[in-house]
Amino acid sequence: MTIQNTSSAVMSQRRSPPRALDYFxxxxxxxxALLEHVNIRAGSGGQGEGMVPxxxxxxxEPACGEGHMARVxxxxxxxxVxxxxxxxxxxxxxxxFLGAGGLAAAPPPVERPDFIITNPPFSVGQAFVERALEIATHGVAMLVRTAFLESADRYDLFKTHPPSxxxxxxxxxxxxxGRLDPAASSATAYCWIVWRPPVLKWARDKYGHTGIIAPHLFWxxxxxxxxxxxxxxxxxxAEGGLL
Structure with a gap:
C-alpha cells in the first residue's frame, strides 16, 4: 500500500484540515462491512467469467484522510493507492481528485485503478461519483449518508449511472x-452505494435500457x-483535533 510514515509519532504531528474539507x-x-457483505467483484472477470482474485x-482511496479506510x-x-x-x-x-485549484496539473497517483472506494466529502459527493465512474475499470463504492439517495440532481445521476x-x-x-472516536454516537444513517461499470455497460448494450435499473438493495x-x-x-x- 502506498502509505508510509504511519507511526503514532507521525500521526500525532498531523495538522487539522480546514473545516471546509468536511473530514469525517x-x-x-x-x-x-463493505468487503464482507457486498460482492463488489461481481463481474470483475468479464461477462460470464469468474471474479478476479x-x-x-x-x-x-482518493479522500484518504489519515488512512483509516485505505489500511482496511x-x-x-x-x-x-x-x-x-x-x-x-x-x-x-x-x-x-476533482482536478481543481493549484493541484489540477499534478499527475494522478494511479491512472486506471480497478476500483475507487472512498468516503467522499458530502458537499462534493456527486462530483466524486461522476469522476470515479470515469476512471475505475471494475467498480466504484462510496460510503455516504443515506440522504445522498435523495434530491433532484442526484435523481439524474442515478438515472444516468444506476448503482448496482x-x-x-x-x-x-x-x-x-476531524477524528476517529470509538465512543462516538450518531443519529445519521449511512449506506454503501456500489457501481460496477462493466456489468452496467453489458446490460445497456444488451437491453438498450435508458431508465433506472433497479439496484440490489440489502441491509x-x-x-x-x-x-x-x-x-x-x-x-x-492528537490533542486539539476538530470538534
Missing part, C-alpha cells in the same frame, strides 16, 4: 469531524460492528 474519518469496521486488484482495503486488495487534497502527514499522495447495489447499515456508523446486519472491529483500529488521537 471512517471507522475501520465500516469498510470491512483480490491480490490482482488495485484500489484507489489493504487487508484484501493486492495494491491500495491513497491520496487526499490535504496533507495529513501519513505519506499519502497529495492530489485533488445499495447496502444500508442497519446500525449507526458513528463519525466525528448490513446490526452486529457488523461487534464482529468486524479489530484491536488497533483506533490509534491514539
Amino acid at each position: 474519518p471512517t471507522p475501520p469496521w465500516a469498510t470491512r 483480490w491480490e490482482l486488484l488495485t484500489a484507489w 482495503l489493504a487487508e484484501r486488495f493486492g495494491k491500495v 491513497a491520496s487526499d487534497v490535504f496533507d495529513y502527514g501519513i505519506g499519502a499522495s497529495v492530489y485533488d 447495489a445499495v447496502a444500508q447499515f442497519s446500525g449507526r456508523v458513528p463519525m466525528v469531524m 448490513i446486519p446490526p452486529d457488523a460492528r461487534a464482529r468486524l472491529e479489530r484491536p488497533g483500529d483506533y490509534p491514539a488521537q
Whole structure:
C-alpha cells in the first residue's frame, strides 16, 4: 500500500484540515462491512467469467484522510493507492481528485485503478461519483449518508449511472469531524452505494435500457460492528483535533 510514515509519532504531528474539507474519518469496521457483505467483484472477470482474485486488484482511496479506510482495503486488495487534497502527514499522495485549484496539473497517483472506494466529502459527493465512474475499470463504492439517495440532481445521476447495489447499515456508523472516536454516537444513517461499470455497460448494450435499473438493495446486519472491529483500529488521537 502506498502509505508510509504511519507511526503514532507521525500521526500525532498531523495538522487539522480546514473545516471546509468536511473530514469525517471512517471507522475501520465500516469498510470491512463493505468487503464482507457486498460482492463488489461481481463481474470483475468479464461477462460470464469468474471474479478476479483480490491480490490482482488495485484500489484507489482518493479522500484518504489519515488512512483509516485505505489500511482496511489493504487487508484484501493486492495494491491500495491513497491520496487526499490535504496533507495529513501519513505519506499519502497529495492530489485533488476533482482536478481543481493549484493541484489540477499534478499527475494522478494511479491512472486506471480497478476500483475507487472512498468516503467522499458530502458537499462534493456527486462530483466524486461522476469522476470515479470515469476512471475505475471494475467498480466504484462510496460510503455516504443515506440522504445522498435523495434530491433532484442526484435523481439524474442515478438515472444516468444506476448503482448496482445499495447496502444500508442497519446500525449507526458513528463519525466525528476531524477524528476517529470509538465512543462516538450518531443519529445519521449511512449506506454503501456500489457501481460496477462493466456489468452496467453489458446490460445497456444488451437491453438498450435508458431508465433506472433497479439496484440490489440489502441491509448490513446490526452486529457488523461487534464482529468486524479489530484491536488497533483506533490509534491514539492528537490533542486539539476538530470538534
